[in-house]
Amino acid sequence: MTTERLPSFGPRAATVPTARGRRLLERALAHPSLAAVAGLVVVVLFFGPVAPGLLSSAGLAGVLDSAAPLGIGGVAVALLLISGQFDLSIGMIAAGSALVTGLLVEHAGWDIWPGLLVSLAAALLVGVVNGWLVVATGLPSFLVTLATFLVLQGTALAGTGSLTESVRLDGLDAAEGWSSAEAVFGSAIGLGDGRFGISLLWWLGLTAWAGWVLWRTRFGNAVFAVGGARQAARELGVADRRTTMVLYGCTAAAGWLIGTLDVVRLGGVQATTGLGTAVELVVVAVIGGCLLTGGYGSVVGAAVGALVYATAGQGVVLAGWEPRWFEVFLGVLLLVALLANGIVRGRLRRVPLS
Amino acid sequence: MSDASAGTTVLELRNLGVHRGGVAALHRVNATFRAGEITCVLGENGAGKSTLVAVLSGLLRPDEGELLLGGRPVTFRSARAARAAGVATVWEDLAVAPLLSVWRNFFLGAEPTRGVWPLRRLDLDAARETTVRALARVGVPGIDPDRPATALRAGERQSLAIARALHFGARALVIDEPTAPMTIAQHTVLAEAVLSARDEGLAVVVVTHNPRYAHLIGDRFLLLARGHVAGDLTRKDVDADVLLRLMAGGRELTALTARLRALHPELDER
Structure with a gap:
């Protein structure tokens, strides 16, 4: 290796470092989760006075309880969005895997743990099929997962109807191994008037882990690159197909976890639909700062986005308003988040004049 | 692990063929790229230059023939494998996310x-x-x-x-000249990199559109036309003008001139 420097060109980069405080401020302003944090402040300031119950321990527990599944799904969807893909089937995977567990335990008389494992395997299978279809066909993932969503929904509703008389399955808590399953997925502690469920720990743990994976591992680098510059990633030998497949597996697993937390807490399942959940999760991830075009975003932002979403939802209920106002609020929030992301994107894309 | 002694063959193509959608993008291409030598690959658009780069850098697997690295046949399973083997590429689009x-x-x-x-x-x-x-x-x-x-x-x-x-790039450097227009300063940086890599004993492959630039830095010239090797020349064989003429499509340009002159006789007066 020669140590000589090749000739430089153009004006030299400024060697005067910017003041530390200013740099920190710039970093904070450029952080993708900025909009979500700002949104959280706005929502709390807005609903604090009209719904004082929100700030009590019971209100807080309610918010966190509805935020946890949104956060778990939102984190997985955020990773997928960063890699430039959609998954509309995640809500249905949640509902469907809960149903599979319910049918195996209640209808076939299985123990709870084997039932959970089989439903996890089924969810992962759906995820792998999603991923494979997207990777192999190159079709827009929005449409591919819409198709799998429809197939799953039809199967779930029609299949359950033909196997059992009702669309509800109850009495799962009689199954063998229920107490250990409940300890893992359904336990809770009471603080004040609030009941804080273990789903919070799952949510926090998954957010922390996903954040670490995204920023500190090779896989995370691949996720960013595949979403932001697929051709460049391929030219540098990043395994773009494998990355996409793994991420679809992750969203499917997150869907399964959402479904399982629900099943174990309620001790029963109802055959439902899940397109709403999938849209909610995309909203959460976008509020959290993910660009729909991929290559940029944050899982911490998605977690905060889930908090914003849940606060608004509970706020509307506690303020005693017509629940439909929540949707209006949400629409406005989404628009603001999209605009904020647009500005961020403009800042990122702006290339200094050379 | 650079192949220190200049002149040893680092990369070799033997009867290499690549099909793209039923069309031969490369057909029976034979070429050697030696340590400490700059080989310029020249050709028109669609001559197979980008395909050659894709094969050398592991993005594309050849359908026929083989690629030899240091005398041993290799199959790069991905661009990562090629880079791990010491063949690095500067891509036409720079590959920057x-x-x-x-x-x-x-x-x-x-x-x-x-x-x-x-x-x-x-x-x-x-x-x-x-x-x-x-x-x-x-x-x-x-x-x-x-x-x-x-x-x-x-x-x-x-x-x-x-x-x-x-x-x-420990053994070979493949440069697909960026399509974006470059200033003299940027060209200088690129050329400096190419020359210092040659001096370090790497096999350097430069894909370029500019025959004068190629003649300035190149030791050997591989001319491609419609996926075939149209010429494998050394500095001794050609000067810049010959290269320019070969590069400018020779026959095609003559045919085009004749056609245009037949249609527009006033062009003759120029």
């Missing part, structure tokens, strides 16, 4: 890690330090490795791509 930071771009696909799975993580300090050092080597000192690549000037982005290829 705009939203990733400079150091993440530098090591994308070959990140240094520490720890064991499942705690294996990026070695941030080593990555940042190496990036800064490698960029300083190609004339971009004092860069903040955490800036996003969008914050780089066009020339700095090109330098990033070059620095990366020089860092990973």
Whole structure:
């Protein structure tokens, strides 16, 4: 290796470092989760006075309880969005895997743990099929997962109807191994008037882990690159197909976890639909700062986005308003988040004049 | 592990063929790329230059024939494998992800890690330090490795791509000349990188559209036309004008001239 420097060109980069405080401020302003944090402040300031119950321990527990599944799904969807893909089937995977567990335990008389494992395997299978279809066909993932969503929904509703008389399955808590399953997925502690469920720990743990994976591992680098510059990633030998497949597996697993937390807490399942959940999760991830075009975003932002979403939802209920106002609020929030992301994107894309 | 003695064959193509959609993008191509030599690949659009780059850098697997690295047949399963074997590429589009930071771009696909799975993580300090050092080597000192690549000037982005290829290319350097127009300064950086890589004993492959530039730096010239090798020449065989004429499509240009003159006789007067 020669140590000589090749000739430089153009004006030299400024060697005067910017003041530390200013740099920190710039970093904070450029952080993708900025909009979500700002949104959280706005929502709390807005609903604090009209719904004082929100700030009590019971209100807080309610918010966190509805935020946890949104956060778990939102984190997985955020990773997928960063890699430039959609998954509309995640809500249905949640509902469907809960149903599979319910049918195996209640209808076939299985123990709870084997039932959970089989439903996890089924969810992962759906995820792998999603991923494979997207990777192999190159079709827009929005449409591919819409198709799998429809197939799953039809199967779930029609299949359950033909196997059992009702669309509800109850009495799962009689199954063998229920107490250990409940300890893992359904336990809770009471603080004040609030009941804080273990789903919070799952949510926090998954957010922390996903954040670490995204920023500190090779896989995370691949996720960013595949979403932001697929051709460049391929030219540098990043395994773009494998990355996409793994991420679809992750969203499917997150869907399964959402479904399982629900099943174990309620001790029963109802055959439902899940397109709403999938849209909610995309909203959460976008509020959290993910660009729909991929290559940029944050899982911490998605977690905060889930908090914003849940606060608004509970706020509307506690303020005693017509629940439909929540949707209006949400629409406005989404628009603001999209605009904020647009500005961020403009800042990122702006290339200094050379 | 550079093949120190100049003149030994680093990369060799034997009867290499690549089909793209039923059409032969490369057909029975034979070529050798030697250590300490700059081979310029010249040809019109669609002559198979990009396909050749894709094969050399592991992005595309040949359908026929074989690729030899250091005398042994190799099959690069991906671009990562080629880079790991010491064949690095400066891509036509530079392969820089705009939203990733400079150091993440530098090591994308070959990140240094520490720890064991499942705690294996990026070695941030080593990555940042190496990036800064490698960029300083190609004339971009004092860069903040955490800036996003969008914050780089066009020339700095090109330098990033070059620095990366020089860092990973231990045996061969493949340069697909960027399509974006370059200033003299940027051209100089690229040429300096090419020449210093040659002096270090790498086999250098330069794909270019400019025959005069090729003649200036090249030791050998591989002419491609419609996927075939139309000529494998050395500096002794040609001067810049011959290269220009060969490159400009020879027969086609004559045919075009004749046709245009038949249609527009006034062109004769020029």
